[in-house]
Amino acid sequence: MRLWNVISGVAWRTLKNALTNPQIVIPTMAFPLFFFTAFAGGLSQIRHVPGFGFPLGYTAFQFVFVLLQSAAFSGVFTGFGLARDFEGGFAKRLLLAAPHRSGIVIGYALAALIRWMVVAVFLTVLALAVGMQVGGGAVDLVGLYVLALLVNFCGFFWAGGIAMRFRTIQAAPLMQMPVFLILFFAPVYVPLELLEGWIEAVATVNPVTYLLETGRGFLAGDPPHALGAFLLAIGLGVAFWTWAFLGLRKAEAAGA
Numbered sequence: 001m002r003l004w005n006v007i008s009g010v011a012w013r014t015l016k017n018a019l020t021n022p023q024i025v026i027p028t029m030a031f032p033l034f035f036f037t038a039f040a041g042g043l044s045q046i047r048h049v050p051g052f053g054f055p056l057g058y059t060a061f062q063f064v065f066v067l068l069q070s071a072a073f074s075g076v077f078t079g080f081g082l083a084r085d086f087e088g089g090f091a092k093r094l095l096l097a098a099p100h101r102s103g104i105v106i107g108y109a110l111a112a113l114i115r116w117m118v119v120a121v122f123l124t125v126l127a128l129a130v131g132m133q134v135g136g137g138a139v140d141l142v143g144l145y146v147l148a149l150l151v152n153f154c155g156f157f158w159a160g161g162i163a164m165r166f167r168t169i170q171a172a173p174l175m176q177m178p179v180f181l182i183l184f185f186a187p188v189y190v191p192l193e194l195l196e197g198w199i200e201a202v203a204t205v206n207p208v209t210y211l212l213e214t215g216r217g218f219l220a221g222d223p224p225h226a227l228g229a230f231l232l233a234i235g236l237g238v239a240f241w242t243w244a245f246l247g248l249r250k251a252e253a254a255g256a
Contacts, residue, residue, distance in 0.1 A: 002100070003100040003103045004103075005103075006094075006100050006101075006103030006107060007103045007106050007107040007110060009107065010103070010104055010107025010108055010110075010111070011107045011110040011114070014078065014081055014107070014115075015111045015115060017081065018081065018111065018115050019115070019118070024077075024081075027077075028074065028077060028115065029122060031070070031073060032066050032067075032069065032070035032073075032119055032123050033122075033123070033126070035065075035066050035069065036062065036063065036066040036123065036126070036127070039062040039065070039066065039188070039189070040059045040061075040062040040063065040066075040127075040130075044059070046058055046189060046190060047061075049194065051191075051193060051194055052190065052191065052194065053191065053193075054191065054216065054220070055135065055220055056132070056133040056134070056135055056219060056220055057132075057133055059127065059130060059131065059132045059133075060127075060133055060134070060216075060219055060220070063123070063127045063132055063219070064215040064216045064218075064219055065183075065186075065188055065212060066123060067123060067124075067144070067148050068147075068148050068183075068208075068211060068212060070116060070119045070120065070123060070148075071116050071120070071148040071149065071151040071155065072151050072154065072155035072179050073155065073179065074112055074116035074119055074156075075109075075112045075116070075151075075152045075153065075154065075155025075156030075157070075158070075159060076156070076158070076175050076176055077115075077159075078108055078111055078112035078156050078160075079108075079112075079155075079156055079158070079159020079160045079162065079175050080159070080163075080169060080172055080175065081108070081111075082108050082159075082160055082163040082164070083162075083163035083166070083167065083168060083169045083171060083172065083175075084169050086164070086168065086251070087167070087169055091104075091167075091251070095252060102245070102248070104248070105160060105244055105248055108160060109153060109156050109157065109160070112152055112153075112155070112156040113149065113152055113153070116148075116149075116152045120148065134219060135219065135220040135221040136218050136220060136221035136222075136223075137221060140218040140219070140221050140223065141218065141219075143218045143223065143226065144215050144218035144219055146230075147211060147214065147215055147229065147230065147233060148215070150233035150236075150237050151211065151233065153237050153241075154240050155179060156244075157240035157241050157243060158175070158179065158240045159176075159179075160244045161240065161244040161246065161247035162174050162175045162247070163175065163247070164244070164251040165247045165250050167251060167254070182206060182207075182208050183208055185199065185202045185203060185206050185208075186206050186208040186209045187203050187209055187212060187213070191213075192204065192209060192213065207232055207236065210225060210228065210229050210232055211229050211232065211233060213225075213229075214226050214228075214229035215229075
């Protein structure tokens with residue numbers, strides 16, 4: 001099997017399972033929709049808090065968080081699928097059949113990206129339909145979605161590394177909880193300047209904070225520390241890429 005055949009075959013199978021199985025596709029779509037509705041709708045009065053200051057309003061403020069969150073969890077949920085494939089024996093057969101085993105990881109990563117793109121289109125259309133304001137131009141919006149794309153890769157490579165080490169869906173909490181915690185220890189509900197106490201200290205050193213602030217800046221047309229945010233996202237992507245491929249070596253050594 002050629003490398004591209006491995007990548008495309010794995011990606012197509014994973015996407016088919018993810019987008020045609022109601023048990024998978026409904027949570028994939030409902031999860032970001034729930035958070036967007038709960039945060040942007042239910043907490044909209046936060047925009048009146050003194051010092052809030054985000055020029056586009058609370059819907060846009062929360063849209064960026066939910067977009068990045070959906071990117072991360074589309075990657076994590078694809079990691080769940082990889083773990084299930086190990087449990088079911090498909091991944092073992094794939095490791096035996098594919099000479100280019102790196103294509104297996106890349107194929108799942110491609111599926112995670114396309115899976116997130118479906119969610120991102122749905123979420124963006126919904127946000128615009130409910131009146132979200134956009135202050136940035138085309139270049140700013142490209143920057144926002146590329147940043148989310150990098151978060152998607154990080155989410156999958158983290159979860160995929162776990163899946164290939166444990167090779168069971170019982171490792172799902174280990175894939176999901178660290179991502180959940182690092183996302184929600186960022187300035188989710190209010191800007192960093194309005195946080196106080198220990199959560200402010202944690203958010204200040206949380207790398208997601210810088211990605212989130214830059215993403216919101218892209219949407220507003222004035223991104224802070226954009227270069228630093230992209231360097232950070234790329235650096236995390238390289239680190240988790242390495243983590244995933246070391247996990248692949250573990251799976252190979254164990255005979256899957």
